Amino acid sequence: MLSNVVRELFPGAERDQHERSRAHWMLKQVTKSQGNCEALEFQEFLHLVRLRLDLSTEARLQEEHRALEVLKFVPVEAAEWRIIFHKLARAEQSATTGGVLTQA
Incomplete structure (x- = not known):
C-alpha cells in the first residue's frame, strides 16, 4: 500500500530521479527513518500529504510570481x-x- 501512496503523491517518481529523491527525502522526514520505509502510521501519512501539498502550493506561487514579473x-x-x-x-x-x- 505504501508504494501506491507514493505513486499517488509523486506521480513522476518512477521515471524522474528528481521526483524520486524528493519522495525519498519526504518519507525520511515523516518517518524519521534512515533506511527504507516499509510502512506509515496514519499521522505520518497525514504529515506526508501536508508536506506534498505545501510543496505544490509553493511551486504554484513561484510560477505565479514569475508570470506577474513577466507581465509587469x-x-x-x-x-x-x-x-x-x-x-x-x-x-x-x-x-x-x-x-x-x-x-x-
Whole structure:
C-alpha cells in the first residue's frame, strides 16, 4: 500500500530521479527513518500529504510570481485579474450545474 501512496503523491517518481529523491527525502522526514520505509502510521501519512501539498502550493506561487514579473503587473492589477477570473469561474460553474452554486 505504501508504494501506491507514493505513486499517488509523486506521480513522476518512477521515471524522474528528481521526483524520486524528493519522495525519498519526504518519507525520511515523516518517518524519521534512515533506511527504507516499509510502512506509515496514519499521522505520518497525514504529515506526508501536508508536506506534498505545501510543496505544490509553493511551486504554484513561484510560477505565479514569475508570470506577474513577466507581465509587469503590480499587486493591485494581479488582485483585480484574480477577482475577474473567479467571477468567470463561478459563472461557468453555475452554467454547468444548472444554476446551483456551491460554496468555494
